[in-house]
Amino acid sequence: MSRKPDVLFIKPGSQKQIYGSLSDYDLTAIEPPLWAAILAGYLRGQGYGVEILDAETDGLSWDQVAASAVERGALLTVVMASGHNPSASTMNMTGVGAIARKIKELAPDMAVCLTGLHVSALPERSLREEAADFVIQGEGLRTLPPLIEALKEASPVLRGIPGLWRREDGQIVPGAMPEMWADLDTLPMPAWDLLPMRRYRAHNWHCFDDVTRRQPYATLYTSLGCPYQCSFCCINALFGEHRLRTRGVDAVLAEIDFLVTTYGVRNIKIMDELFAVNEKRVLELCDGIASRGYDLNFWAYARVNTVSERMLAAMKRAGVNWIAYGFESGSKRVIEDVTKGYKLDQVMRVVEMTYAQDQHICANFIFGLPEDDYDSMQETNALMQEINAEWANIYSAMAYPGSKLYDDAVASGAPLPATWNGFSQYSRDCLPLPTKYLSGGQVLAFRDYSFDAYYKNPRYLSMIRRKFGVETMRHIQLMAEKSLVRDNLEL
Secondary structure (H helix, E strand, C coil), rough: CCCCCCCEECCCCCHHHHHHHHHHCCCCEEEECCCHHHHHHHHHHHCCCCCEHHHHHHHHCCCHHHHHHHCCCCCCEEECCCCCCCCCHHHHHHHEEEEHHHHHCCCCCCCCCEEEEEHHHHHHHHHHCCCEEEEEECCCCCCCCHHHHHHHCCCCCCCCCCCCCEEEEEECCCCCCCCCCCCCHHHCCCCCHHHHHCCCCCHHHHCCCCCCCCCEEEEEEECCCCCCCCCCHHHHHHCCCCCCCCCCHHHHHHHHHHHHHHCCCCCEEEECCCCCCCCCHHHHHHHHHHHHHHHEHHHEECCCCCCCCHHHHHHHHHHHEEEEEEECCHEEEEEHCCCCCCCHHHHHHHHHHHCCCCCCCEEEEEECCCCHHHHHHHHHHHHHHHHCCEEEEEEECCCCCCHHHHHHHHHHHHCCCHHHHCCCCCCCCCCCCCCCCCCCHHHHHHHHHHHHHHHHCCHHHHHHHHHHCCHHHHHHHHHCCCCCCCCCCCC
16 A cells, blocks of 8 residues: 655646636646645655645646545645745635635545645634644745654644644644745755646747647746835745845756756746846856757746846847736836836836847736826826737736735725635636725726737737737737626726
C-alpha cells in the first residue's frame, strides 16, 4: 500500500466561475500553481512526502477535488488561494471555501489549511468564515514544517508556530507575520515534476505570433516582492514588507535549462512583480539566456520609470518579446493620487523605445481609481488609443484585500462585492470600487465600453494583421464578439 502524503496542495480550478463564457473558447491561460510547486519543492527537500492536485488541468469539480483529497488522506491538506498576479487570489476564494467545506463534510477530522495572498491579508476573517483548521499568514516556508511536525504528534503543540492562525477552544488564536525568507537561492527548484506540465497553456496574446502554439507553458520568479507602494496593489500582503528579494542569476538559468530540456517549454512568464528594475542584473541574466540559443518567448513586467533602452535590447536578445507596463491611467491627477511614481510625459518615450526593439506591449489600464471621473477616464481611453498596444488589459479598480484601497473602502463603508467571486474582472457579479465621483456600476459600464471600442478599432485590427497575420486578427475578432453578462451596471 502506498504511503499517504504528509502534505497535499490543492489548486481549486475556477476558470468557469471566474471567466464565465470566456473560458469556453480557450482564450484564457491555464497557469501552473507556482507557489504550490515552490512549497512542495522546499518540503520535499526537508524529507516530507508531498503531492499537488491541480483541479483545473484535471477538469475536476470542487466536490470531486474534495473527494480526491479525502481519498489521498494527507496528514495536512492545503487549499491555495493563489494566482499569477495580485488580483488573482481573492477571486479564487469561492472555490477554496467550497472545497474546504466539502472535505470537512466528508472527513471532519482531516486537517485543512488555507494559504495564499488573500488569506494572508485577511487571516482572521478567513479562519472565521471558512471550514479550515488553520490559516497561514505569509509565504508558508517557515510555517509548514513545524505545523507538519506538530500534527505528527499524538497531542500536537501548535503554540509559537510562525504565521499560523488556528482555533483553540472555539476561539481564534492569531499568529504573527513570519520573517521573510532572506536567501532565495537556499530554496530548491520548484517541484515541476509533480505537475502535468504539458497541459499548461499560455495567454492567447503571449502567442500572437502563433496562437496554435501555446503549450507547454511555464512561469517562474527571478525575484519576489516589490519596493513600491501603489495604493491599488496588494502583492506585499504575502510578504509583510515592501522589499525586493532577488534570486541568483545562475539559479534562474538552471531552472530555465530544466524547463526547456525536460518539458520542451518555449512560452514562459517571468512572474516578478517588477523584472526590469536593476539594469546590471537584467543584462547579466538576459545575456545568459541569449547565450544558450533557445527559441524562447517570454513576457515580463517593466515600469515606466525604471526600464532603459539597454535593458530592452538585452531582453529582446533573450526572447522577452512582450513587455507588460502598468500605465494605469492617462490622467496626471489620477496617477499622482495612487502614488504610481512616474510622470505621464515618460509614457510615449518608453512606448517608442520598446517598439524600436521590435518588442510587443501588454498595456495595463485601470478605470475607476479614486480620483477618476468621466473626463479622466476619457483621458485614459485616449492614451490607450494613442499607444495602440498589441494587447491591453483593461481593468476596473478593485479594492483587493491587502491593498490600501481595501483598507480605505472598509474604513469609509464603500460598497464592496457581495461575494469573493465579485472581485473577478470578468464575473457576472463583478462590482468595482466607486470613485469620488462615479458609482461602481458606472465604472464597470465604461470599462466594458472601452474594451469593446479598443478591440474592434479598425486601426488596432489593421496593426495586428500587419504584425501577426490574418489568423491572429480573426482570433481577436472572435474574442471581441463575446459579451460579458453583468448584473451590477445599474449600481
